[in-house]
Amino acid sequence: MSVGCWRSSSAFVIALSLLSRVLAASEPPVTPAEPTPEELLALEKALAADAGEDQALPIPTGGDSPGAAAFLPEMAFILDVAGAWHSDEPGWTGGHDPSTVGFNFQSLELAVGAAADPYLRFDANFAFALFGVEIEEAYGTSLGIPAGFQIRAGQFLSRFGRANASHPHAWQFSAQPLAIGKFFGSEGNRGLGVELSWLAPAPWFLELVSSMQMPDGDCCMRSYGGSANGEIESIGDFVYLLGVKQFWDASVDTGVGFGLSGQFGPNPSGRETRSEIYGLDLLVRHRPRGNAERTALTFALEALFRTRQVPDDVVQDVGGFASLVWDIDPEWSIGARYEAVTGPLGDSAALDPLDPEWTSLRQRATVQGTYWPSHFSRIRLEMASDLAGFREAPVWSVVLGLELLVGAHGAHSL
Amino acid sequence: MNTLRVIGWPSVGGRWSGATRRLVGVILALGLVFGARTAAAGVRVVATLPDLGAIAREVVGDAGTVTVLSFAAEDPHYVDPRPTLLVPLSRADLLIVNGMELEVGWLPPMLVNARNPAIQPGGPGYFDASTAVARLEVPKGPVARSEGDVHAQGNPHYAYEPRSGAAVAMTLAARLARLDPANAQGYVARATVLKSALLAFATSERARFDAIPAARRTVVSYHQSLTYLEHWLGLTRLATIEPLPGIPPSPKHVAAVLSLMKGSSAVVVQEEYRPRATSERLAQLTSCQLVIIPGGAREAERYLDRLRRTTDALHAAMVE
Incomplete structure (x- = not known):
């Protein structure tokens, strides 16, 4: 074992030890038992005796608990x-994108979650392909750390911006944004690691997020890659994320979210070469509270800037996407998305080592209409035009997708 | 070789920059200021739905504050999970949920993200009000979504009925008494007053509706949400406009409802937050009354007044 490896192992052990102390320090919540009908009756009788009250009608008693099924x-x-x-060959960047002419099996996702004990919750997402299973996420989340802190540990999608941490069933469009695929990888930005976040005691929603993850290769953190030989040799070989997330209620009907993210780590293109990705995200959602059709208009924007050291040069590029989705009523929604991702910027002579063919601006515009037969299924028709400066002609695409959910009712997040 | 500027990360930059130190200082100062500001006196109660909030306001009285996460004009199944809701959740001493999966589409991730151990399910500050009431329409066998968006633990719309409200008030008082023993007597006394008023109201309203001929005490509801109301007031449900719970009405089903309604004196009833076009058309075609009932108590409205608004509107339509 090398000295560097021993150091990172020691750091991991120390971190685990600290984590266990923090968890142990959070007192187990003392759960008061629900009052029994007898206790309530005794309480009421005493009060009635004081007030000279004679109550004739009984109060309905509690129902059965779900019992063991819970x-x-x-x-x-x-x-x-x-x-x-x-x-033409679309060259889309997402691992679950419907990139094949004909029928596409995008994903079969199994989402599992439950509280493991009073201190930790377990969540996992498995993606089944036709010939294998992929563990997209499997992590524990602390429930009992005081002062607004929270720790996640395991395999998880990093909370860079808004779109990256979501799964295909939460997407408004069938294809992963090009920028996420190019900067992070076909499966988004994820890896084994630990995250510490803090919900600040501010009058608005203000959360600070930091995480430390293994650079997980081409699928998931393609802009990084550990040291030159692809292994963790020092604490600097991990990928680190810092982010701030905010949300305000601009009015009863309108909410605004704004976030900044930065991710830092080594890349394997040379000795001690590093990559950084910075992101900005904005969400504006207008949903009139009194509207019986549950209509809502959602504007989302993310912009990313990436800079990478390569031997004797620095390669920089930007990318982003903006979407507008109108949920007309519970059955219908329509939306449009525009994406742009550049090739290497400025006067850099270096080719992008990951995407050498991506030499200039690529733009994709998508429009979609979705029909929801129920809350648990949707049919989506999309049309996209993908125009890349490094290709001769735009690629046109038409996608008709079907999504079905069975099992536990998934909850929505903003 | 061009240099790559790395900002903000101490292990790479070697040490914290002045800007980073200032940022951390500002954040810590903010924490101290707002932390001190939010340490208000009294028990902090958060209720997911307006009716539960109205009950809590009466039970808590001046011993604390009550924050409601949703509005009466908002379908409780589909509340927008804005991150700003995490702010009151993170500081709550007690969270009151309707339970029976009514909030399952928006509340569970918020509970985790609120980082408040007290209000986690099973915690001392988590109060599932449905544990206090007699549940109706609890499925006897396995359930499947082919039956619509059914709730496996029973019909969750019990807050439309005052006896359930009374049971929630008393159980809530007992829970508050344990959380805040200094004010226990006040909680129980206020809950008992509310309970007495609700039970008296339940009896008198039932008598008022019993005086209406049975044929006129018939309703067509949009959603299967009036079960407790029907049970309380002795109403008969002729049909629901949704073919199955949570499934939007289809032309074929609406035509069948229309046939059922013709020749009946049913009243079409729905909450204020449901789509009205189909109900209005049905009422128009059958010359039946359409009654829009509250989705819950309005801000600062008493729970009993909200129930009275509902029964007054129903009674007026049925005796007309």
């Missing part, structure tokens, strides 16, 4: 399949 974790299967036509 120990089962929440489980849901979500299936996404699509039929697609493309005028």
Whole structure:
């Protein structure tokens, strides 16, 4: 074992030790038992005697508890399949994108979650492909650390911006944003690691997020990659994220979210070469509270800037996407998304070592219409035009997708 | 070789920059200021739904504060999970939920993200009000979504009925008494007053509706949400406009409802937050009354007044 490896192992052991102390320090919540009907009756009788009250009508008593079934974790299967036509090889960057002409098996996701004990919650997302299973996420989340702190540990999607940490069933469009695929990888930005976040005691929603993850290779952290030989040799070989997330209620009907993210880590293109990605995200959601059709208009924007050291040069590029989705009523929604991702910026002579063919601006515009037969299924028709400066002609695509959810009712997040 | 500027990360930059130190200082100062500001006196109660909030306001009285996460004009199944809701949740001493999966579409991730151990399910500050009431329409066998968006633990709309409200008030008082023993007597006394008023109201309203001919005590509800109301007031449900719970009405089903309604004196009833076009058309075609009932107590409205608004509107339509 090398000295560097021993150091990182020691750091991990120390971190685990500190974590266990923090968890142990948080007192187990003392759960008062619900008052029994007898206790309530005695309480009422005493009060009635004081007040000279004679209550004739009984209060309904409590129902049965779900009992042993409550120990089962929440489980849901979500299936996404699509039929697609493309005028040429689309070259989309997402691992679950419907990139094939014909029928596409985008994903079969199994989401499992439950409280492990009073201190930790377990969550996992498994993605089944036709020929294998992938553990997209599997992590524990602390429930009992005081002062607004929270720790996640395991395999998880990093909370860079808004879109990265979401799964395909939460996407408004069938394809992963090009910028996420190019900067992070076909499966988004994820890896084994630990996250510490803090919900600040401010009058608005203010959260600070930091995480430390293993650079997980081409699928998941393609801009990073450990040291030159791809291994963790020092604490600097991990990928670190810092982020701030905020949300305000601009009015009863309108909410505004704004976040900044930065991620830092080594890349394997040379000796001690490093990568940094910075991101800005904005969400504006208008949903009139009194509208019986539950109509809502959501604007989302993310912009990313990446800078990477390569031998004798620095390669920089930017990318982003903006979308506008109108939920017309519970059954119908329409939306449009515009994306732009550049090739290497400035006068850099270096080719992008990851995408040498991506030499200039690429833009993709997508429009979609979605029909929801119920809250647990949707059918989405999309049309996209993908125009890249490094290709001769735009690629046109039409996608008709079907999504089905069975099992536990998934909750929505903003 | 061009240099790569790395900012903000101490292990790379070697030490914290002045800007980073200032940022950390500002954040810590903010924490101290707002932390001190939020350490208000009294028990901090958060209720997911307006009716639960109205009950809590009466039971808590001046011994604390009550924050409600949703609005009466908002479908409790589909509350927008804005991150700003995490602010009151993170500071709550007690969270009152309706339970029976009514908030399952928006509340569970917020509970985790609130980082408040007291209000986690099973915690001392987590109060599932449905544990206090007699549940109706609890499925006897396995449930499947082919039956619509059914709730496996029973119909969750018990807050439309005052006896359930009374049971929630008394159980809430007992829970508050344990959390805040210094004010226990006040909680129980106020809950008992509310309970007495609600039970008296339940009896008198039932008598008022019993005086209406049975044929006129018939309702067509949009959603299967009036079960407790029907049970309380002796109403008969002729049909629901949704073919199955949570499934939007189809032309074929609406035509069947129309056939059922013709020749009946049913009243079409729905909450203020549901789509109205189909109900209005049905009422128009059958010359039946359409009654829009509250989705819950309005801000600062008493729970009993909210129930009275509901029964007054129903009674007026049925005797007309």
